[in-house]
Amino acid sequence: MKKLINLISEEVTKTFVSAGYDEKYGKVTLSNRPDLCEFQCNGAMAAAKEYKCAPFMISDKVAALLESDEMFESVESVKPGFLNIKMDTAFLAKYMNDMKDDEGRYGLEKAKKPLTIVVDYGGPNVAKPLHVGHLRSAVIGESVKRIAKFMGHNVIGDVHLGDWGLQMGLIITELRERKPDLVYFDESYTGEYPKEAPFTISELEDIYPTASGKSKSDESFKEAALLATKELQGGRRGYQALLSHIMNVSVTDLKRNYENLNVHFELWKGESDAQPYVPEMVEMMKEKGFAHMSEGALVVDVKEDTDTKEIPPCIILKSDGASLYSTTDLATLVMRMKENNPDRVIYLADARQSMHFIQVFRCARKTGIVPDTTELVHIGFGTMNGKDGKPFKTRDGGVMRLEYLLKEIDDEMLNKIKENQKEKENLNIDEAEAEQTAKTVALAAVKYGDLSNQASKDYIFDIDRFTSFEGNTGPYILYTIVRIKSILSKYEAKGGDISALKDAIMPAVNAGQKNLMLSLAKFNATIESAYEESAPHKICAYIYELANAFNGFYHDTKILSEENEELKKSYISLLVLTKEILEACIDMLGFSAPDRM
Numbered sequence: 001m002k003k004l005i006n007l008i009s010e011e012v013t014k015t016f017v018s019a020g021y022d023e024k025y026g027k028v029t030l031s032n033r034p035d036l037c038e039f040q041c042n043g044a045m046a047a048a049k050e051y052k053c054a055p056f057m058i059s060d061k062v063a064a065l066l067e068s069d070e071m072f073e074s075v076e077s078v079k080p081g082f083l084n085i086k087m088d089t090a091f092l093a094k095y096m097n098d099m100k101d102d103e104g105r106y107g108l109e110k111a112k113k114p115l116t117i118v119v120d121y122g123g124p125n126v127a128k129p130l131h132v133g134h135l136r137s138a139v140i141g142e143s144v145k146r147i148a149k150f151m152g153h154n155v156i157g158d159v160h161l162g163d164w165g166l167q168m169g170l171i172i173t174e175l176r177e178r179k180p181d182l183v184y185f186d187e188s189y190t191g192e193y194p195k196e197a198p199f200t201i202s203e204l205e206d207i208y209p210t211a212s213g214k215s216k217s218d219e220s221f222k223e224a225a226l227l228a229t230k231e232l233q234g235g236r237r238g239y240q241a242l243l244s245h246i247m248n249v250s251v252t253d254l255k256r257n258y259e260n261l262n263v264h265f266e267l268w269k270g271e272s273d274a275q276p277y278v279p280e281m282v283e284m285m286k287e288k289g290f291a292h293m294s295e296g297a298l299v300v301d302v303k304e305d306t307d308t309k310e311i312p313p314c315i316i317l318k319s320d321g322a323s324l325y326s327t328t329d330l331a332t333l334v335m336r337m338k339e340n341n342p343d344r345v346i347y348l349a350d351a352r353q354s355m356h357f358i359q360v361f362r363c364a365r366k367t368g369i370v371p372d373t374t375e376l377v378h379i380g381f382g383t384m385n386g387k388d389g390k391p392f393k394t395r396d397g398g399v400m401r402l403e404y405l406l407k408e409i410d411d412e413m414l415n416k417i418k419e420n421q422k423e424k425e426n427l428n429i430d431e432a433e434a435e436q437t438a439k440t441v442a443l444a445a446v447k448y449g450d451l452s453n454q455a456s457k458d459y460i461f462d463i464d465r466f467t468s469f470e471g472n473t474g475p476y477i478l479y480t481i482v483r484i485k486s487i488l489s490k491y492e493a494k495g496g497d498i499s500a501l502k503d504a505i506m507p508a509v510n511a512g513q514k515n516l517m518l519s520l521a522k523f524n525a526t527i528e529s530a531y532e533e534s535a536p537h538k539i540c541a542y543i544y545e546l547a548n549a550f551n552g553f554y555h556d557t558k559i560l561s562e563e564n565e566e567l568k569k570s571y572i573s574l575l576v577l578t579k580e581i582l583e584a585c586i587d588m589l590g591f592s593a594p595d596r597m
Helices: 004-018 043-051 055-066 089-101 132-150 166-178 201-217 219-233 237-260 271-287 325-339 351-366 402-423 431-451 474-493 511-520 523-532 536-556 565-589
Strands: 039-041 072-078 082-087 116-120 154-158 291-294 297-300 314-317 344-350 375-381
Touching: 004 039, 004 043, 004 055, 004 082, 043 055, 043 082, 055 072, 055 082, 082 089, 089 511, 089 565, 116 132, 132 154, 132 344, 132 375, 132 402, 132 431, 132 523, 132 536, 132 565, 166 201, 166 219, 166 237, 201 219, 201 237, 219 237, 237 402, 271 291, 271 297, 271 314, 271 325, 314 325, 314 351, 325 351, 344 351, 351 375, 402 431, 431 474, 431 536, 431 565, 474 536, 474 565, 511 536, 511 565, 523 536, 523 565, 536 565
Parallel strands: 116 154, 116 344, 344 375
Antiparallel strands: 039 082, 072 082, 291 297, 297 314
């Protein structure tokens, strides 16, 4: 289906042309004065100079021609030369029925040429728990992926684990100090290694910070860790087996935590998966003259003549021959091109890493790792701050584990649901349902609280505000959906048949109903824009507007008590469409709605 704004613009443009004016003046926009009209066209103001007449002479002429157009209730010429447009309610009702008939798409056209898109949006380090710093990449990345999938593209989410480098050497060295008799440290051992890991996730999560702390104060420990890292990367059997155990134990725990966030990856690849591609990639860069030595390191110059700021060379190998993040990211691109051949690769990472991605992207293009047809995108996000405006911390100043934060919000929401139950004596929710509902609503609070902000901006993580059932919050959106579900359930309980309501939506009978229809009609334009700009916050703004429009209609209209049966069916059909669109949108944001709250 065409977007409503495009249909209106086409009609107005056609009329400008028939009145003798250039088609470029017929563009229509949403009204910036909704108290006066719903859409507006300011083309006559711009056309006046070209046609050497007063703007209102042009707008008067176009308005007169549009007066009998069935698409519009009214088109008014307002001095000095604006066109104020109101939609015809019958035309709008037909548009609603067409949206409803387009089941699952609601007027949004699928991509005509589906792309293969890889979204890199995890980035946790193995052997370390997820903390609040991982929240934004997971939440924004999951939504970006879901929006692209809804548009009809083939989208692959990759967690891109940090499972290589010094941290592995630190873990192995600390484990050797604690359990020196483990067979993994016997270089002469040639048998099979145990299938069970020699540590639990709790032990593993203690090993890494302990080892990291030692490496900062004990030079000999750091040297041993560097040697262990080199031996691991060189293929030492026992260390490779330990890496496998570290991965299995850590990834199992990571999957559990991501599941609690309703975040899912199609690929669980790590930096280690890209390592086999490094030697050949480095040789290629040397042979083709892209890489050269600089201060002992192997680098590729990525500065361009048009740069207005200094762009340092992309370091491929350090002076000791060790890889860096840039090496791994470039090798990962080599791997992705071979395995997935993507049209676009999107990276979710802190905005402060922008220089890293500029260097990597330029190096990848210069060396031919990716063709010009493959788009490389870095979505740099701002920081999640506490109420003090500083990066979010625990009460004692540490970095909070993500599962602890989610538990805190779950508990807060459970208390609110129990309070709500006391106020509504007929709302009998048992403990198990209350706990599950609390988790569902808490997740919406967290995700909506993050996604409703433009990704590039810092934001305040305010639990009290995010968990409120009023205002621009996730719980408010869910409460609106639950309210609609309740009305529909009551309609069915009284014998109504929702499945028989095809093309039942009638022209609006009041301003609240028309406003709801106009909000619903923005769905396809909103999702298209959110996809093109990788901007989930646009969907949040849309569903907040839609929820407000529905609640305005609900308060102004007697729905279930309407005596005119056809009109009641029209209301119910409109509610079904509203519910389905709200649910489609929150699914793209990565959360769902309960049946009761």
